[in-house]
Amino acid sequence: MMKMRELINCVVPENLDEYRDVFVYIEHSDGHIKKSTLEMLGEGKKLAKKTDEKLVGVAVGEELTPIAKEAEEYGCDIFLGTESPDLKDFASVPYTNYLAEMIEDYKPNIFLMSGTREGRDLVSRIAIRVMTGVAADCIELDIVENTKILSAWRPSFGDKTIDQILCRKHRPQTITSRPGSYKVAEKQPGNKCDIKIKKVTVPEAMKKRKILSFRPKDRLDLTSAKKIVSGGLGLGKPEGFELIRNLADELNAEVGASRPVVDLGWIPYEHQVGQTGQTVRAKLYIAAGISGKIQHTVGMINSENIVSINNDPEAEIAKVSDYFIKADLYDAIPKIIEEVQKYKNGKAVVGESPEKAA
Amino acid sequence: MVLDIIVMIKQVPDAEEIFIDPVKFTLNRSQARGVINPADENALEAALMIKDKTPAKITVITMGPPAAESALLECMGRGADRGILITDRAFAAADTYATSLTLAAAVKKIGRFDLILAGESTTDSGTGHVGPGVAEFMQADQVTYSTSVKIEGDTIIAERELEHGIEVVQTPMPALVTMLINANIPRRSSLRRRIDAMRKGIETMDHESLGLPPEWVGIKGSPTIVGSLKIPEEKKRLNKTITLEEIPEMVKELIENKAIVLGDDEDA
Numbered sequence A: 001m002m003k004m005r006e007l008i009n010c011v012v013p014e015n016l017d018e019y020r021d022v023f024v025y026i027e028h029s030d031g032h033i034k035k036s037t038l039e040m041l042g043e044g045k046k047l048a049k050k051t052d053e054k055l056v057g058v059a060v061g062e063e064l065t066p067i068a069k070e071a072e073e074y075g076c077d078i079f080l081g082t083e084s085p086d087l088k089d090f091a092s093v094p095y096t097n098y099l100a101e102m103i104e105d106y107k108p109n110i111f112l113m114s115g116t117r118e119g120r121d122l123v124s125r126i127a128i129r130v131m132t133g134v135a136a137d138c139i140e141l142d143i144v145e146n147t148k149i150l151s152a153w154r155p156s157f158g159d160k161t162i163d164q165i166l167c168r169k170h171r172p173q174t175i176t177s178r179p180g181s182y183k184v185a186e187k188q189p190g191n192k193c194d195i196k197i198k199k200v201t202v203p204e205a206m207k208k209r210k211i212l213s214f215r216p217k218d219r220l221d222l223t224s225a226k227k228i229v230s231g232g233l234g235l236g237k238p239e240g241f242e243l244i245r246n247l248a249d250e251l252n253a254e255v256g257a258s259r260p261v262v263d264l265g266w267i268p269y270e271h272q273v274g275q276t277g278q279t280v281r282a283k284l285y286i287a288a289g290i291s292g293k294i295q296h297t298v299g300m301i302n303s304e305n306i307v308s309i310n311n312d313p314e315a316e317i318a319k320v321s322d323y324f325i326k327a328d329l330y331d332a333i334p335k336i337i338e339e340v341q342k343y344k345n346g347k348a349v350v351g352e353s354p355e356k357a358a
Numbered sequence B: 001m002v003l004d005i006i007v008m009i010k011q012v013p014d015a016e017e018i019f020i021d022p023v024k025f026t027l028n029r030s031q032a033r034g035v036i037n038p039a040d041e042n043a044l045e046a047a048l049m050i051k052d053k054t055p056a057k058i059t060v061i062t063m064g065p066p067a068a069e070s071a072l073l074e075c076m077g078r079g080a081d082r083g084i085l086i087t088d089r090a091f092a093a094a095d096t097y098a099t100s101l102t103l104a105a106a107v108k109k110i111g112r113f114d115l116i117l118a119g120e121s122t123t124d125s126g127t128g129h130v131g132p133g134v135a136e137f138m139q140a141d142q143v144t145y146s147t148s149v150k151i152e153g154d155t156i157i158a159e160r161e162l163e164h165g166i167e168v169v170q171t172p173m174p175a176l177v178t179m180l181i182n183a184n185i186p187r188r189s190s191l192r193r194r195i196d197a198m199r200k201g202i203e204t205m206d207h208e209s210l211g212l213p214p215e216w217v218g219i220k221g222s223p224t225i226v227g228s229l230k231i232p233e234e235k236k237r238l239n240k241t242i243t244l245e246e247i248p249e250m251v252k253e254l255i256e257n258k259a260i261v262l263g264d265d266e267d268a
């Protein structure tokens, strides 16, 4: 009953020079290219210019002509698609199959995917099928000077270091990128794209997976939040999150949390920031009643302005803070709210000293 | 019928104990205490929850240094039946291709499975590639980002959490499922079971017993290499310690810095 692929080492292709051009996997929904893919198209164009190669969009789906048109607007030189009514919904096995076919036929030098849930699900299956390596979750891409080698930078261990990943002998050089790390491609009016869409019949063996239901629900995405107010064990009680929520509402911010308060059930997991929660890059991060253990700080250290509130003068969080408010959070938060309100209803104005306005 | 379930776990360094070697400029993981990768604890718990209802045999496998034995004993203490340590100096510095290949070879050697459970990703390398990589070698379907999984006849039904919603899928076994961190609450190990596990012992496999040539595994079998490494510049912090009385000044500065934006020009 167990069938498996031949276990085979990652074979080095004979003629590396045959591999050319930059593939970008195009994720789409409702007839439009997703924003995370537009980032990769922008990045792909930049790399293709450096190696003097073409930008090729590749997609799988039910009805790809509108996607191809959009890919043309965003600078693709070539669009390759595989189309079938059975490919309407994403499924790992058939999608891997048709993408791998397009890769094996075309032999691209570079293959870029966005690290969305779909991209991450697909990438390593494809890489093993076509026998190449992957650099995951990259935040910076470049070409090693005077070569066609991709230099892919990815953060490792909670962003403490950034590693350069090279795939010197295998093709295509494949990466996933961290969504939100790159600029979206610019439209290129008048661009001409060579569109090739193939219709296929999906074999029964690949159609055994069924989607029984789908409940739309937006996951709280703290990774793209501009402002976050987080609460930790220092709140002392679950109701403390009401105060956190008040400040967050005042600042138009999202609510974050440390792990212990999530474990205690004071707030759902989707609010957790840190090593085992979300990694955020806010413009303003306020940590109230959080001690500043490394597993928390790795998730928020890339925020631009960090404010912390803690009644322990020795708390580690002070080291990573721009403002460390040495006070009880139940005194400090109402005071911050009060101050912000003063500006909102014009009782204080930027440029004047707040004391005078108060 | 007894279900054969394989759970893949990895021991990862406890983040708190990781530091960067200032001389060699490398990440020093060797001195950090090992813990079971958090999502893998959820994968094991998902397997145990199936076993609570259906006759099942759970085999836990890990590729890692000899010290990873303790992680396997912990899993057996929680209710797994068998622990296999895949260990060999030749496996060192494997990337996700070589890791998936080695784990797939172990699955092949085990001989059969209905379901493989893995964590969605690890906290130390965090690629999330190894689960799907093994599924590809096994030519089995994969259900990623799952929060729950149950058996129905010869299929599994799993809930997956995607960006915009929850999808429920059904797929035939054999299949591989990756579990999201916090998908369930891992049970504790029992002392009695731990003692039984220590008596029973852990099996080991190396490249020879797996039938893998040494150049297919570890760093030699890895298509990717780490070229160089940089330490992200730590942002200079203002490091101002302030009292309640100084909050107005702080709010003013944050507004001037556009960290707090008043009015509607939010995303400007």
Ligand SMILES: Cc1cc2nc3c(=O)[nH]c(=O)nc-3n(C[C@H](O)[C@H](O)[C@H](O)COP(=O)(O)OP(=O)(O)OC[C@H]3O[C@@H](n4cnc5c(N)ncnc54)[C@H](O)[C@@H]3O)c2cc1C
Residues within 6 Å of the ligand: A231, A232, A233, A234, A235, A236, A257, A258, A259, A260, A261, A272, A273, A274, A275, A276, A277, A278, A288, A289, A290, A291, A292, A293, A294, A295, A296, A299, A309, A310, A311, A312, A315, A327, A328, A329, A330, B014, B015, B035, B038
């Ligand atoms: C494998 C692993 C993964 C982990 N992942 C994460 C993660 O993703 N995210 C995470 O956050 N943690 C994570 N942790 C846990 C982490 O190590 C810390 O235990 C946790 O961050 C501490 O949470 P805390 O700061 O809320 O609580 P504490 O450390 O208890 O700190 C509470 C703070 O509140 C202060 N305080 C108390 N009362 C008041 C008051 N009235 N006013 C102001 N201050 C007050 C105290 O002085 C103290 O500094 C992980 C741990 C492990 C082992």
Ligand SMILES: Nc1ncnc2c1ncn2[C@@H]1O[C@H](COP(=O)(O)O)[C@@H](O)[C@H]1O
Residues within 6 Å of the ligand: B008, B009, B010, B037, B039, B040, B043, B061, B062, B063, B064, B096, B099, B103, B117, B118, B119, B120, B121, B122, B125, B126, B127, B128, B129, B130, B131
């Ligand atoms: N060395 C390993 N031994 C056993 N399982 C592993 C190993 N590395 C990764 N895995 C499994 O694959 C999952 C994803 O790992 P990663 O691709 O490293 O994020 C983990 O949660 C484990 O279930």
